[in-house]
Amino acid sequence: MRVKIMARKAKSIGGQRLDAPVRRKAVAYARTSSAANTGDDKDSQKRQLVAMEAYAARHGVEMVADFYDVAVSGADHLGTRRGFGDLLAFLDENPDVRTIIVETANRFARDLIVQETGYALLKARGIDLVAADSPGAFLEDTPTAIMVRQILGAVSQFEKASIVAKLRGARERKKLATGKCEGRKSHAEVRPEAVALAKRLRRRSPKTGERRSYRAISAELAAAGFFNERGRPFDPKSVALMTG
Structure with missing residues (x-):
């Protein structure tokens, strides 16, 4: 992955550059599998950092921080790596930094999955991952990498379909049990x-045999302290739904 740098001619006023190229910012990530490879007399971290800094210098990238995982296997999941966790936290706090540089692809992870x-x-998350020794390493479509991506995609699709099926089954069971599952709750459920x-107000009068109008019932409900969700008396149509 090659980093593009703006190449426009810089303008200046009073000797101050106004249109200088903006350098892309990046962080470095190093990892060693064994604690025996760390220490002042060891060069694993130093060698990795030198390679990453050299890549950054060649491509005009500004290295703003570096993170290091000690005695972490290349097969360990990223979520278990403390150094990488700190790196992600740093990126969350610095949204202008969107690139991670590693010495080689297997320094990021040896396990292909x-x-x-x-x-x-x-x-x-919109973050670029670059291997200093082979910038296109993570973009290469080797047969094994393609197979892994397809398997992961199939698993993701299967999980999504399973969740959809489970939710549909749950909705159908609830509908059978209660007669309703989706949509707005009825007045009987809410009020x-x-x-x-x-x-009760809609019942016929035993003396006249007449019913109260929906508007009159709405007024009675308001007098009793019952209002709609907007705090206003119920519309006659809403009263009709209540009494239907």
């Missing part, structure tokens, strides 16, 4: 007391 899932995670009063 960990490598592919990790790369996909970073890509989803059972108001509905009970509205039905």
Whole structure:
């Protein structure tokens, strides 16, 4: 992955550059599998950092921080790595830094599945991952890498379909049990007391045989302290639904 740098001619006023190229910012990530490879007399971290700094210098990238995982296997999931966790936290706090540089692809992860899932995670967060020795390493479509991506995609699709099927089954069971599952809740579910009063008020008068109008019932409900979700008396149509 080659970093593009702006190449426009810089303008200046009073000797101050106004249109200088903006250098892309990056962080470095180093990893060693064994604690025996760390220490002042060891060069693993130093060698990795030198290679990453050299890449940054060649491509005009500004290295703003470096992170290091000691005695971490290349097969360990990224979520278990303390140094990498600190790196992600740093990127969250610095949204202008969107590139991670590693010495080689296997310094990021030796296990191909960990490598592919990790790369996909970073890509989803808008973060570029670059191997200093081979900038296109994470973009190469080797037969094995393609197979892993296809398997991961199939697993993801299977999990999504399974969740959809489970939710559909749950909705259908609830509908069979209660007669309803989706949509807006009825007045009886939200305001059972108001509905009970509205039905009682809607009964025919034993003397005249007439019913109260929906508007009159709405006024009675308001007098009893029952209002709609907007704090206003119920519309006659709403009263009709309550008493229907």
